[in-house]
Amino acid sequence: MAEVVLDQVNKVYPNGFHAIVDLNLEIADGEFLVLVGPSGCGKSTALRMVAGLEDISSGELRIGDRLVNDVHPKDRDIAMVFQNYALYPHMTVAENIGFALKLAKVPKEEINDRVRKAAATLDLAEQLDRKPGQLSGGQRQRVAMGRAIVRQPKAFLMDEPLSNLDAKLRVQMRAEIATLQRDLGVTTVYVTHDQVEAMTMGDRVAVLKRGYLQQVDTPQNLYDSPDNVFVAGFIGSPSMNLMNATLGGTADAPTITFGSHTLAVDRSVLSVRPALASYFGQRVVVGLRPEDLEDASVQTGAPEDRILVVRTALMESLGSEIILHFPVDAEPYSIMEAEFEGDDAITAVPNDEGHFNYVARVSPRSAARIGETVGLVVDTGRFHFFDPTSGLAIRD
Amino acid sequence: MSTADTTIVADDLVAPAASRAIPKKKVKAGEPMGTSVGAALSSPLGRAMVYGLMVLWTVPTFGILVSSIRPETDVKTSGWWNWFVSPAFTTDNYKRVLSSSPGNDNLWHFFLNSLQITVPAVILSVGIGLLAAYAFSWMKFKGRDWLFVAVVGLLMVPLQMALIPLLQLFTGGAHFTIPGTTFTLTLIPYFHLKSSIYAVWIAHTCFGLPFCIFILKNFVSSLPREIIEAAQVDGAGHATVFFRLIVPLSVPAIASLTIFQFMYIWNDYLIGKIFAGTANIPVTAKLAEVTGTRGQSWHLLTASGMVSMVLPLAVFFALQRFFVRGLLAGSVKG
Numbered sequence: 001m002a003e004v005v006l007d008q009v010n011k012v013y014p015n016g017f018h019a020i021v022d023l024n025l026e027i028a029d030g031e032f033l034v035l036v037g038p039s040g041c042g043k044s045t046a047l048r049m050v051a052g053l054e055d056i057s058s059g060e061l062r063i064g065d066r067l068v069n070d071v072h073p074k075d076r077d078i079a080m081v082f083q084n085y086a087l088y089p090h091m092t093v094a095e096n097i098g099f100a101l102k103l104a105k106v107p108k109e110e111i112n113d114r115v116r117k118a119a120a121t122l123d124l125a126e127q128l129d130r131k132p133g134q135l136s137g138g139q140r141q142r143v144a145m146g147r148a149i150v151r152q153p154k155a156f157l158m159d160e161p162l163s164n165l166d167a168k169l170r171v172q173m174r175a176e177i178a179t180l181q182r183d184l185g186v187t188t189v190y191v192t193h194d195q196v197e198a199m200t201m202g203d204r205v206a207v208l209k210r211g212y213l214q215q216v217d218t219p220q221n222l223y224d225s226p227d228n229v230f231v232a233g234f235i236g237s238p239s240m241n242l243m244n245a246t247l248g249g250t251a252d253a254p255t256i257t258f259g260s261h262t263l264a265v266d267r268s269v270l271s272v273r274p275a276l277a278s279y280f281g282q283r284v285v286v287g288l289r290p291e292d293l294e295d296a297s298v299q300t301g302a303p304e305d306r307i308l309v310v311r312t313a314l315m316e317s318l319g320s321e322i323i324l325h326f327p328v329d330a331e332p333y334s335i336m337e338a339e340f341e342g343d344d345a346i347t348a349v350p351n352d353e354g355h356f357n358y359v360a361r362v363s364p365r366s367a368a369r370i371g372e373t374v375g376l377v378v379d380t381g382r383f384h385f386f387d388p389t390s391g392l393a394i395r396d
Numbered sequence: 397m398s399t400a401d402t403t404i405v406a407d408d409l410v411a412p413a414a415s416r417a418i419p420k421k422k423v424k425a426g427e428p429m430g431t432s433v434g435a436a437l438s439s440p441l442g443r444a445m446v447y448g449l450m451v452l453w454t455v456p457t458f459g460i461l462v463s464s465i466r467p468e469t470d471v472k473t474s475g476w477w478n479w480f481v482s483p484a485f486t487t488d489n490y491k492r493v494l495s496s497s498p499g500n501d502n503l504w505h506f507f508l509n510s511l512q513i514t515v516p517a518v519i520l521s522v523g524i525g526l527l528a529a530y531a532f533s534w535m536k537f538k539g540r541d542w543l544f545v546a547v548v549g550l551l552m553v554p555l556q557m558a559l560i561p562l563l564q565l566f567t568g569g570a571h572f573t574i575p576g577t578t579f580t581l582t583l584i585p586y587f588h589l590k591s592s593i594y595a596v597w598i599a600h601t602c603f604g605l606p607f608c609i610f611i612l613k614n615f616v617s618s619l620p621r622e623i624i625e626a627a628q629v630d631g632a633g634h635a636t637v638f639f640r641l642i643v644p645l646s647v648p649a650i651a652s653l654t655i656f657q658f659m660y661i662w663n664d665y666l667i668g669k670i671f672a673g674t675a676n677i678p679v680t681a682k683l684a685e686v687t688g689t690r691g692q693s694w695h696l697l698t699a700s701g702m703v704s705m706v707l708p709l710a711v712f713f714a715l716q717r718f719f720v721r722g723l724l725a726g727s728v729k730g
Contacts, residue, residue: 053625073628080629086622090644099640100630147630157629 002064002154003029004050004187009059011045011211019045021211023059027155030185032178033216034202036192038234042211043191044159050189051080051157063154079148080157084164085140087132087147093119094128097146118150121180138169145177149184156181156188162197174201195235199223207231229333229391232287232384238323241358242333244388245286247279255305256286256383259330259355264305266381274396276385284394285333287384290323293360296375297367308376312368313357322362326374327355333388464489464698471695489699493686503700506682510662511707512593513678517600518657522650524601525608526616530642532609533617534624535634544613550606558603559670566595566671591673599667604657615649616642651715658711662704679704
């Protein structure tokens with residue numbers, strides 16, 4: 001067990017592609033750190049550099065107090081769980097789990113003991129004599145975990161270990177891995193593109209985009225105060241509504257205007273963000289989480305200047321809540337199109353009237369109907385503000 | 397027999413990934429692998445053609461088998477198919493070719509010669525080939541790809557071209573006199589390889605290696621990268637990865653290639669005849685002598701032919717099952 005430190009780490013591929021740029025991360029002893037980001041953001045590359053499977057172009061990597069830049073993976077004393085498990089197909093489950101111990105010349109009886117203990121922890125005791133080919137996906141995943149936990153290494157590295165499991169198993173294993181890690185207290189770096197995994201499992205979450213570290217913080221802090229517009233849009237599902245707006249009014253009665261709508265802004269928003277004072281009369285990017293909107297027929301008594309009157313375009317009823325899509329004539333902040341690639345691309349397409357869809361998460365008791373007008377109470381103390389040019393959060 | 401069966405072997409060698417994708421269903425000899433080809437061949441007409449070809453292909457071998465058990469006079473007076481009309485059975489031909497008493501051919505001795513040549517040469521070429529395949533696939537070193545291209549290029553060097561230089565090497569080593577001086581550099585000393593079985597091993601290994609490396613590299617480089625990386629993280633160096641992972645996982649490719657190399661070296665005449673020396677010549681070279689100087693003993697040739705065929709057949713059937721075994725099942729998702 002040890003801390004893992006990345007100091008100004010860069011990865012440049014021979015073809016010139018700069019996969020990781022000046023990455024600084026300090027992962028404390030026993031911490032569970034999740035690396036998250038859209039595909040191609042460099043999170044797997046970063047993990048593979050910690051494992052020693054990729055060379056480090058520049059910068060320093062320390063595990064414990066040892067500089068390990070040029071240390072072969074076999075000498076780093078780390079355990080890794082791969083996305084596709086990478087089990088040794090010709091060995092039994094017991095041999096798979098005990099392989100590292102055998103190579104470390106641990107006495108046979110001790111290997112047997114530790115393998116059996118790990119298997120019991122992972123509910124694999126019945127499978128020890130089977131080959132990986134005879135196991136289900138979930139069991140293979142457990143064997144891959146077993147191979148890691150049997151060793152008591154300095155650090156666990158996990159590269160999207162749950163992405164090949166079906167949804168139900170994934171939720172179950174998510175909890176099991178998190179519990180296991182807490183019990184063992186081994187420093188863990190966990191790579192995922194699934195923000196639910198990131199939020200639920202990590203002590204801290206590091207968000208990456210195109211090789212640049214965006215923000216490292218606890219899941220709640222990431223959610224509550226994103227450093228920039230990318231983190232704001234990436235963390236949270238459905239995503240935060242981000243639109244181009246203008247800050248108006250006075251310091252005593254600030255307002256925010258987007259499209260044809262103008263809403264009052266709670267004064268507390270300004271007092272915690274002194275820097276916002278200089279943006280009066282200027283363009284800002286305003287962010288509003290879907291759950292900070294509520295149907296006015298459910299939350300009655302809100303003042304007029306805090307209600308957004310819109311027409312419902314689509315309703316997704318999830319039982320516990322309703323996801324309500326509504327068009328507004330305000331242009332969304334278009335960073336999402338540029339920053340996501342491939343599967344993650346979110347392209348804002350205006351409807352026939354040139355309006356863009358935004359999302360609210362309202363109570364299931366909402367009386368809203370598709371195509372009808374609905375008033376949405378805005379929690380005006382929960383606005384997020386970002387600079388439209390830099391994309392950074394406006395705070396102090 | 398060999399051509400019809402080895403087509404499958406070739407498929408397995410060249411496309412290990414494709415053959416692994418095929419479910420664990422046992423592929424019988426003669427059963428096609430490609431789906432469109434498979435559909436065409438499983439039609440009644442296609443089936444008839446396949447069986448027709450199979451019969452056509454087997455008839456000469458069968459004729460030799462029948463001839464080998466006919467008495468000398470019968471062989472020399474009528475065709476082998478007459479055996480069905482007037483069957484007469486004798487083991488005299490086999491007795492004579494296998495007997496070591498003077499005047500007989502003592503084929504058993506040459507059979508053992510062939511074995512002494514073939515087994516080590518196969519082990520050397522496949523073994524060194526697998527090591528090279530691992531290096532070309534999974535070790536990072538400068539000029540790796542160019543070196544591989546060069547090795548593959550060697551496939552085009554005909555064996556005959558190297559006979560004289562090799563013979564010179566084996567009978568005197570390699571020396572180089574610097575032009576304009578009398579100073580001679582010895583590049584390779586004389587190792588007393590004249591008329592020795594080691595010379596045959598070396599020649600077969602050297603000329604077999606490019607093919608072995610090419611085939612095995614295709615297979616070894618298609619093994620999942622993660623398995624090797626997982627082993628590295630588990631504490632394995634190159635030697636461990638090679639012996640604990642590459643060797644066991646490459647068994648299907650090793651088996652197929654072993655059959656190829658075995659057939660090739662066992663059936664070789666030229667290298668054995670030239671380098672081995674009279675006492676060490678393989679069974680193939682002996683076969684040419686069996687018929688006698690005027691061809692008077694050609695009834696013995698059939699029996700000799702059958703004897704020399706036994707081992708390649710045994711090797712083929714012993715290793716055949718490895719071709720179709722999906723050894724990688726369950727290692728990675730899929």
